[in-house]
Structure formats: structure tokens, C-alpha cells
Amino acid sequence: MNRFSSLEFEDAGGKRPRKSTPGEPVRDAMYFYREAMGCYLAGDFEQALRSYSRALERNSVFLEAWAGQIRMLIELGEYPEAVIWADKAMEAFPNHPELIAAKAAACLRDAKPEKAMGFSDFSISQENAGPWVWLARAEVLMERKSRIGQECLSKALLEAGEAVNLIRLEAGRIDVRYGHYSAALELLEKTVRVWPKSALAWYELGRCQAHLGFSEAKAALEEALRLRPNWRPAAAELDRLKRTGPLKRAWRRFFAR
Amino acid sequence: MQCRRCKFENMPGLTSCMRCGSLLTAPEGPVEVAPPRMPRWQRPFRGLARGARKSGILAPLQVIRIPTWLALVSSVVFFGVLLSLVPGLAHWIQRRWKSVGWWIAAWAVFLILSVFLFGGFLGYLFLGLALAAHVWVALHSSFLRGHDTLAMRIVVFLLALGLYYFVYTRTAGLLFGQVQPGYAIVSVPARQIEIGDYLLGRRTLPGDPNHPRGAVVYANLRQIGGWENPFFPSRYFGYVQIVGLGGEVVEIKEGVFWVNQSPLDQELYPVPQWLLNLELSAEVPADSYFVSAEYMGTGYNAQLAAQACILSSRRIEGRAVYRWWPLWRRGLIRTDE
Incomplete structure (x- = not known):
């Protein structure tokens, strides 16, 4: 113990930071952000949401964590809450395009396409519209069965920068969601090559392959289950796949797009 | 300090961006970081609402x-x-x-x-x-x-x-204009009706001559047989059971109803308590019914009791179809036509 270790400072408050042992990572906002990303890639959206919250506890002006929370609420099907939380985040980041885009995505999933289009228009009109803005735009347009949706996905990938893998995964998921399986397949295959330990990526790839009638779907879903045992959606999808007859698979193989 | 959103280079020490207003540093004091969550029970309802919006059912309301x-x-x-x-x-x-x-x-x-x-x-x-x-x-x-x-x-x-x-x-x-609720003032074990049960019935026209034997009917018991009923001081309505039809001779012998010299089933047509000790015989007028109801008191003479049990068809206002109360005996009342 050195002679200054017991000195008290004003900003120390009642709590003392826990001393970290050598080799242990510093549990700062970035640490929890990475943890949240890990949970997200494993398809554990509930845990990811908690980790994003913990990241925000450390740094309340961490935009990515706010946006992550909103995205997780959307993944969990809590759309009105996602909109409320986007508004809350916008108190710190007024009219941030990514947050407005998240609102658009939430409204779209909540079957409010007009509102979603409004928010999407507004988010695009902002400066520095990033990849998430284009992803939301793509989703809004795909909902309207517009062909421009695919171009918006390409635009999102171009804008992605360092986050290209994440955006690629999201783009693939959007394609799967709207039935563009062929387009999704390429994106998801690239994703699993980069993130071979992502249960979510394997699951989405498996779903995509299943819809295309590919026999590899089984292996992809089993891999997802191996990475995250007892994951209900993957197990259910695998079960559905096993119950799919050869005729249906052949039909999909030749006619699914 | 550069704003992460608009890339504007702000003066050091500023807490929010001068250009776009985004926060540059964390505000002092606690910040709410836990988002609101949806209660689980709301999930199916929200799903229904979403389905309704998607299907366009609510579209007319929105315009x-x-x-x-x-x-x-x-x-x-x-x-x-x-x-x-x-x-x-x-x-x-x-x-x-x-x-x-x-x-x-x-x-x-x-x-x-x-x-x-x-x-x-x-x-x-x-x-x-x-x-x-x-x-x-x-x-x-x-x-x-x-x-x-x-x-x-x-x-x-x-x-x-x-x-x-x-x-x-x-x-x-x-x-519910056609529904006639009321309390039973007769007990019919075979039809699971007890005194005090709340019955629901269908309204019928006064003077309807088509009520069958055994039907439980809602009637005004104030005046029976054309005279003021001494057993009830005021207007009194309730569900009673029809035992004898117009033109029949109804008798009570040894605690059993007899109609035109034939005994009736005791389970289906139980004799009320107050009539048990009476040897009664009455001819029912053409536009009336002989009804069984549990009147208060005992010791009335046979003539008075016979008159009290004859009910003009004009006094009948409904026919029971459902046992409503108590809950555990809820069910349809079947009458053998």
C-alpha cells in the first residue's frame, strides 16, 4: 500500500471501484457493449438488452448502447417500448438518424407502416445517415414490396464501414424476413464464415436454406443448436425441417427464390 | 471535442454539441438506463391488435x-x-x-x-x-x-x-325484454329446482292456454281463482309448477297428486309441504291451471287450498327455461311436453 492510497477525493462518492485483479478485463462500457454483442450474436436478446443497460450505466452517452437497447426491444417484440425508449435516447441525441430509423423499424414491425415510412423519410433527411438508416429504409420498402429495398440493403452495406459483418447479418435477416432467400443466402454464408461461433447467424442461415430446400439447412440448424443448446427457435425450426417431406423440399429447391 | 453525430468540433468543456445538441459528456446525476418492458400478459392482446391492423379491419376507423x-x-x-x-x-x-x-x-x-x-x-x-x-x-x-x-x-x-x-x-x-327472471317458489327435485332458485324464462302472452303439465311458469299470485289471496299481503310473483290443466280434476290423496283418477309421479310432481296433510279435490276451470307452489303456513282447509291452487291463465307471464342461480346448478330446464 502506498501512502496516497487512503486519501479521499470528492468524486469518490460512497462506492469505491472494485480493484481488478491482474489479467481481468476492465468492466467499462465497452466491455459490456462487447458482451451485449456476443449475446446478440448468440440470439440471446434478453441478455443482450441487460448488457446494453449495464454499458449505459457506465457511460450514459454511449449511442451504440442506446441503439442496441432499442434493437433488442424490437427483437423481443416490444415495439411500443422500443419507440418510447428511442424517444428517451433522443433526449441525449436529438434527431439522431439511427434512433429515428430504429423507431421506423419498431413501427413497421408493429404493423404501422405509414408511421414507419414517416420516420424513415425523416431519418434519411438527417445528416450522416448511417447503415442502420438504410436497413430500416430497406425494410420499410420491402414491406411495400418495392424493388428499391434491395438497393437500400446494398447502400447499407456500403455505408457499414467497420460494422460490415453486423450489417451483413442484419441485411440477411431482413431478406429472410421478407422472403428473399437467395439474396439472404449469400449474405448469411459470408457472415458464418466471419463469425462461425454465432448461433444467430447459423440459425438464420439454416432457416434460409430450409426455405430454399437445401439439405445443408439441417447441418446449419444443428450447428446453431450446438453453439446454443436448448435454443427453442432453432429446435423448433429443426423439428419443422425434419417434418418437411421430400416433395416439398424438391418444390422449394426448384421454385423458391 | 468532436461531436460523434455531426462531427462538429466543439470547444473543450462543452457538455452538448453546439451544432446538433447531442450530449458530448455524460450528464450529472443518475440516468435511467433500464428500458420499460412489456408485461407478459399483454403479448397476445398486442398480437391481436397487430393482426387487426395488418388485416386492415381497423382501417375504416382510421379514416x-x-x-x-x-x-x-x-x-x-x-x-x-x-x-x-x-x-x-x-x-x-x-x-x-x-x-x-x-x-x-x-x-x-x-x-x-x-x-x-x-x-x-x-x-x-x-x-x-x-x-x-x-x-x-x-x-x-x-x-x-x-x-x-x-x-x-x-x-x-x-x-x-x-x-x-x-x-x-x-x-x-x-x-332482455323477452327474458323473464324470477325466483322459484316451488321445489321440483326431478328438475333440480329448489325454492329460492333464480330462474330465467321466456315471456309468454297472458291467457296462453298451451302450457303443458309440469311446466314451471312465472305468475302473479296475488289473485288466484278470482279472489284476493289471503296468504300474500301484496303483489307476489314467482315461478310455480303446473299440475292440472283446464277441465281436469285434481286430487291430493296420501301426499300424491292425482289427475282424473290417475296418480302422478311424486318426483316430477311433488306435493308442497302445506298441502301434504290435506285431502283435496278440485275441478280446474277451462281457462285456468292447477299450480303447485310452496305457500307459507299450514293448517288451511281443503276448500281454501283448492281455490288458492287454481290460477287463471291470464296471470301467467312466462315459462322457465334456465336455472340461473345458484351457479353450480346452472342449466336448462327440460319440460316433458
Whole structure:
């Protein structure tokens, strides 16, 4: 113990930071952000949401964590809450395009396409519209069965920068969601090559392959289950796949797009 | 310090961006970082609402444009109360429906419970609660915003309560006009009817000569056989059982009903307690019925009892079809035609 270790400072408050042992990572906002990303890639959206919250506890002006929370609420099907939380985040980041885009995505999933289009228009009109803005735009347009949706996905990938893998995964998921399986397949295959330990990526790839009638779907879903045992959606999808007859698979193989 | 959103280079020490207003440093004090969560029970309801929006069922509602003058009118106390005869209508016009959503849900629950438990104390209690919730919603649309005096609130609440009570009784009359509720004053074990059961019946025309033997009918027992019934001091209605038809001879021998010299099944036609010790014989007039009802008291003579049991068909107002109360014996009443 050195002679200054017991000195008290004003900003120390009642709590003392826990001393970290050598080799242990510093549990700062970035640490929890990475943890949240890990949970997200494993398809554990509930845990990811908690980790994003913990990241925000450390740094309340961490935009990515706010946006992550909103995205997780959307993944969990809590759309009105996602909109409320986007508004809350916008108190710190007024009219941030990514947050407005998240609102658009939430409204779209909540079957409010007009509102979603409004928010999407507004988010695009902002400066520095990033990849998430284009992803939301793509989703809004795909909902309207517009062909421009695919171009918006390409635009999102171009804008992605360092986050290209994440955006690629999201783009693939959007394609799967709207039935563009062929387009999704390429994106998801690239994703699993980069993130071979992502249960979510394997699951989405498996779903995509299943819809295309590919026999590899089984292996992809089993891999997802191996990475995250007892994951209900993957197990259910695998079960559905096993119950799919050869005729249906052949039909999909030749006619699914 | 560069803003992460607009890339504007701010002066050191600033907490928010001068250009776009985004926070540059964390604000002092605690910040709420846990998002609101959806209660689990809401999930299916939200799914239904989403499905309705997707299918376009709600589209006609969304295109309704409410004129501004109507919203203004609805905020006047009288019109607010009047419009709220449809629960929440005034609020819907004012686009404040969510502020009373829970009250309307409570009203609906109370109303359903009151209908389900109608006939018992709880039924009346829930009906009262539904009425009160409805009045509160109506007053909330306009009155409660401008008047703080307790006395004034109580007076208006009571006035609205009176108005709504009138509306409720009229509406119930319209909706359930053909339903005749009443208490059984006869016990028929074979049909699981006990004295005091609350029965629901179908209204029939006075003077209907087609009621079969064994039917449980709702009748005015004040005047039986054309004279004032001495056993009931005032108007008295209730469900009784038809034992003998017009033109038949009904007798009671050793605690069993006999009709035209043939005994009736004791399970289906039990003799009421007050008639058990009587040896009775009566010829039923053409437009009347011989009915079995559990009158109060014992020791009446046979002639009086025979007259008391003969009921003019004009006095019959309905025929029981359903045992409504008690709950555990709810069910249809079958009458052998």
C-alpha cells in the first residue's frame, strides 16, 4: 500500500471501484457493449438488452448502447417500448438518424407502416445517415414490396464501414424476413464464415436454406443448436425441417427464390 | 471535442454539441438506463391488435376525421356526459381515450360479471360498480377538468348516476325484454329446482292456454281463482309448477297428486309441504291451471287450498327455461311436453 492510497477525493462518492485483479478485463462500457454483442450474436436478446443497460450505466452517452437497447426491444417484440425508449435516447441525441430509423423499424414491425415510412423519410433527411438508416429504409420498402429495398440493403452495406459483418447479418435477416432467400443466402454464408461461433447467424442461415430446400439447412440448424443448446427457435425450426417431406423440399429447391 | 453525430468540433468543456445538441459528456446525476418492458400478459392482446391492423379491419376507423367543433362540444359538461353514454366516446372524440382506457376496461369487466352473476347480491354489486365507473368516465371527459369543489362533484355525480341508471334500465329492457327472471317458489327435485332458485324464462302472452303439465311458469299470485289471496299481503310473483290443466280434476290423496283418477309421479310432481296433510279435490276451470307452489303456513282447509291452487291463465307471464342461480346448478330446464 502506498501512502496516497487512503486519501479521499470528492468524486469518490460512497462506492469505491472494485480493484481488478491482474489479467481481468476492465468492466467499462465497452466491455459490456462487447458482451451485449456476443449475446446478440448468440440470439440471446434478453441478455443482450441487460448488457446494453449495464454499458449505459457506465457511460450514459454511449449511442451504440442506446441503439442496441432499442434493437433488442424490437427483437423481443416490444415495439411500443422500443419507440418510447428511442424517444428517451433522443433526449441525449436529438434527431439522431439511427434512433429515428430504429423507431421506423419498431413501427413497421408493429404493423404501422405509414408511421414507419414517416420516420424513415425523416431519418434519411438527417445528416450522416448511417447503415442502420438504410436497413430500416430497406425494410420499410420491402414491406411495400418495392424493388428499391434491395438497393437500400446494398447502400447499407456500403455505408457499414467497420460494422460490415453486423450489417451483413442484419441485411440477411431482413431478406429472410421478407422472403428473399437467395439474396439472404449469400449474405448469411459470408457472415458464418466471419463469425462461425454465432448461433444467430447459423440459425438464420439454416432457416434460409430450409426455405430454399437445401439439405445443408439441417447441418446449419444443428450447428446453431450446438453453439446454443436448448435454443427453442432453432429446435423448433429443426423439428419443422425434419417434418418437411421430400416433395416439398424438391418444390422449394426448384421454385423458391 | 468532436461531436460523434455531426462531427462538429466543439470547444473543450462543452457538455452538448453546439451544432446538433447531442450530449458530448455524460450528464450529472443518475440516468435511467433500464428500458420499460412489456408485461407478459399483454403479448397476445398486442398480437391481436397487430393482426387487426395488418388485416386492415381497423382501417375504416382510421379514416374517420373528427371535426374540431365536435371535439369542442364534447368538452362541455352536458354533451360530454351525453356522448359518454357510449363509454369513452367523448374521450375518443377528444383523442384522450387512453386516459380512461383502464376505467373502460373495469366497466366492461364489472358489466360482464354483473350479467354473469345477475340475480344474486354480487350481481347487483357489480352492476352498481359498472354504473359508477361509467359515470366517472363520463364526468372525466369534461366536468372533472374544470370543477374542483367536492360538493359540486358529488351533486353532478349523483345527477349523472340518475341519468345513467335510467339509461341502463331502458337498455336492459330493450336487450332482455323477452327474458323473464324470477325466483322459484316451488321445489321440483326431478328438475333440480329448489325454492329460492333464480330462474330465467321466456315471456309468454297472458291467457296462453298451451302450457303443458309440469311446466314451471312465472305468475302473479296475488289473485288466484278470482279472489284476493289471503296468504300474500301484496303483489307476489314467482315461478310455480303446473299440475292440472283446464277441465281436469285434481286430487291430493296420501301426499300424491292425482289427475282424473290417475296418480302422478311424486318426483316430477311433488306435493308442497302445506298441502301434504290435506285431502283435496278440485275441478280446474277451462281457462285456468292447477299450480303447485310452496305457500307459507299450514293448517288451511281443503276448500281454501283448492281455490288458492287454481290460477287463471291470464296471470301467467312466462315459462322457465334456465336455472340461473345458484351457479353450480346452472342449466336448462327440460319440460316433458
